[in-house]
Amino acid sequence: MSKTIVEGYYGTILEINKTIVQRLYGTTLEMSKTIAERRYGITILLSKTIAERCHDIMNQMNKTIVERHNDNTKKNE
Structure with a gap:
C-alpha cells in the first residue's frame, strides 16, 4: 500500500512539475536556456x-601528516 501511495504521490508531483516546467520554459525557452x-x-x-581548493587543501594536509609521520618514524629508528 505504501508503494502505491508513494507512486501516486511522486507520480502526481512529477506530472505537476513537468507541466509547470513545460509552461514556464515553453514560452521563454531561449531566455530560460540562457538563465x-x-x-x-x-x-x-x-x-x-571549491572542490579544487578543498582537494588541494586536503592533499597539502595529508602530505604534511605523511611527512610528519615519516619524519617521526625515521627519528624513532
Whole structure:
C-alpha cells in the first residue's frame, strides 16, 4: 500500500512539475536556456573551484601528516 501511495504521490508531483516546467520554459525557452546556462555555468565553476581548493587543501594536509609521520618514524629508528 505504501508503494502505491508513494507512486501516486511522486507520480502526481512529477506530472505537476513537468507541466509547470513545460509552461514556464515553453514560452521563454531561449531566455530560460540562457538563465540556466548562466546559473549552472556559474554553479559548476564555483563547485569546481571549491572542490579544487578543498582537494588541494586536503592533499597539502595529508602530505604534511605523511611527512610528519615519516619524519617521526625515521627519528624513532
